[in-house]
Amino acid sequence: MAREKTKMEISKAPPHLNQRLLAVEVRPQRIGFAVFEGPDRLLDWGVRDASENVRPPELIGKKIGILMDLYLPSATVVRQRRVRSARLCRRIETATRVIRREARQRAIKFHTLASQVVQRSFANSATKHEIASRLVERFPELSWKLPTKRKVWKSEDYGMVIFDAAAAGLAFFGQPPASVK
Numbered sequence: 001m002a003r004e005k006t007k008m009e010i011s012k013a014p015p016h017l018n019q020r021l022l023a024v025e026v027r028p029q030r031i032g033f034a035v036f037e038g039p040d041r042l043l044d045w046g047v048r049d050a051s052e053n054v055r056p057p058e059l060i061g062k063k064i065g066i067l068m069d070l071y072l073p074s075a076t077v078v079r080q081r082r083v084r085s086a087r088l089c090r091r092i093e094t095a096t097r098v099i100r101r102e103a104r105q106r107a108i109k110f111h112t113l114a115s116q117v118v119q120r121s122f123a124n125s126a127t128k129h130e131i132a133s134r135l136v137e138r139f140p141e142l143s144w145k146l147p148t149k150r151k152v153w154k155s156e157d158y159g160m161v162i163f164d165a166a167a168a169g170l171a172f173f174g175q176p177p178a179s180v181k
Contacts, residue, residue: 020035020037022071022108023172032162033045033162045142057095068103068106078110078111079168080114096112
């Protein structure tokens with residue numbers, strides 16, 4: 001028979017493992033998010049349009065602010081992205097700055113996570129689809145969002161940013177607090 005953890009044992013867990021986390025994946029056209037209550041409980045996930053033609057930065061901030069007000073995370077994590085296009089890089093940096101500002105206004109800790117940290121967290125998975133499949137194994141509620149395996153000539157599925165955000169969230173929980181920026 002498994003022994004239940006006492007309150008003292010739970011409180012001795014590293015503090016970043018007990019927190020509510022808003023993990024955000026910023027893309028030039030959209031923003032994916034995943035909300036965690038510790039590393040084992042996924043509360044919500046989704047995609048928000050971030051097209052500059054449709055959504056100026058103020059509206060992106062408003063959408064992210066609504067998520068922060070709704071879930072009251074103790075931390076927000078955004079994966080750093082490298083893109084080759086200067087225009088797309090500016091769009092991603094602008095969206096990241098807006099998210100950082102919204103977190104600061106609400107006294108929420110803001111962290112960036114290098115892409116390499118996320119990749120190391122899923123070292124055995126070579127492709128994004130394999131990472132997404134591993135996430136579905138851990139969080140079966142995401143199974144209906146799992147896209148089919150992408151063909152080389154097809155563009156990435158619209159909902160893949162959800163899995164990228166969830167992967168960043170789990171990578172954040174897998175890191176000691178001192179190593180996260």
